[in-house]
Amino acid sequence: MSEKIRVLLDEETVEKRICEVAAQISEAYKGKEIHMICVLKGGVFFMCELAKRITVPVTLDFMSVSSYGDDTKSSGVVKIVKDLDQPLEDKEVLVVEDIIDSGRTLSYLLDVLKRRNPNSVKLCTLLDKPDRRVVEGVDVDYCCFNIPDEFVVGYGLDYAQKYRNLPYIGVVEFE
Numbered sequence: 001m002s003e004k005i006r007v008l009l010d011e012e013t014v015e016k017r018i019c020e021v022a023a024q025i026s027e028a029y030k031g032k033e034i035h036m037i038c039v040l041k042g043g044v045f046f047m048c049e050l051a052k053r054i055t056v057p058v059t060l061d062f063m064s065v066s067s068y069g070d071d072t073k074s075s076g077v078v079k080i081v082k083d084l085d086q087p088l089e090d091k092e093v094l095v096v097e098d099i100i101d102s103g104r105t106l107s108y109l110l111d112v113l114k115r116r117n118p119n120s121v122k123l124c125t126l127l128d129k130p131d132r133r134v135v136e137g138v139d140v141d142y143c144c145f146n147i148p149d150e151f152v153v154g155y156g157l158d159y160a161q162k163y164r165n166l167p168y169i170g171v172v173e174f175e
C-alpha cells in the first residue's frame with residue numbers, strides 16, 4: 001500500500017501559532033523556571049521550536065515512550081523506552097507532546113511524573129484530537145491546534161517512522 005500526504009496545517013500557520021503559545025506560557029510562568037520534558041520521539045521538533053521562543057529560564061529533559069510502533073493504531077500498551085535523567089522534585093514541569101490522540105500515553109505518563117513530587121505538572125501539545133479520547137483525566141493546559149480524526153504526520157509525527165521531518169502537518173491518505 002502506498003500513501004500520499006495532504007497538507008492540513010502549513011509551515012507558516014504552525015510557526016505563527018507556536019509563537020502565540022510560547023508567549024502565553026512565558027506570561028504564565030513569569031518569575032519561574034520551566035523544566036520541559038520532551039516526549040520522544042514525536043515531541044522533539046515542537047519542543048525545539050517552542051523552547052526557543054519562551055522568555056523565562058528553561059531546562060530540558062527527555063523521556064521516550066512508545067505505543068504505536070509502526071502502526072496507525074495504538075497497541076494500547078505504553079512502554080517507557082528511555083527514562084528522564086534528572087529528578088523532578090520541586091520543579092515546574094511542562095510536558096511537551098506532539099499529539100494527544102486516545103490519551104493513553106499521556107494518562108500513563110502524567111501518573112508516573114506526578115509521583116516524583118514536582119511542584120506542578122502542566123501539559124502542552126502541538127495537536128489534540130479530542131474526538132478520539134478513550135481515557136479521562138488528560139487535561140491539556142496549552143494546545144496549538146485541535147484537529148479532526150485523521151492520521152497526521154510531520155513536525156515530529158511519523159507513519160512507520162517516516163515523515164517526521166516534514167516542516168508542516170499533513171494527513172496520510174492511503175491509495
Ligand SMILES: O=P(O)(O)OC[C@H]1O[C@H](OP(=O)(O)OP(=O)(O)O)[C@H](O)[C@@H]1O
Nearest residue numbers: 040041042066067068101102103104105
Ligand atoms: O494519545 P495516544 O493515543 O496515546 O497517542 C499519542 C502518542 O502517540 C505517539 O507516540 P508513538 O507511541 O507513536 O511514539 P513516537 O513519538 O516515537 O512516534 C505520539 O507521539 C504521542 O506520544
Ligand code: HPA
Nearest residue numbers: 101150151152153157158
Ligand atoms: O495521527 C497521528 N499521527 C502520528 N502518530 C500518532 N500517534 C497518535 N496519533 C497519531
Ligand SMILES: [Mg+2]
Nearest residue numbers: 042068069158
Ligand atoms: Mg509514532
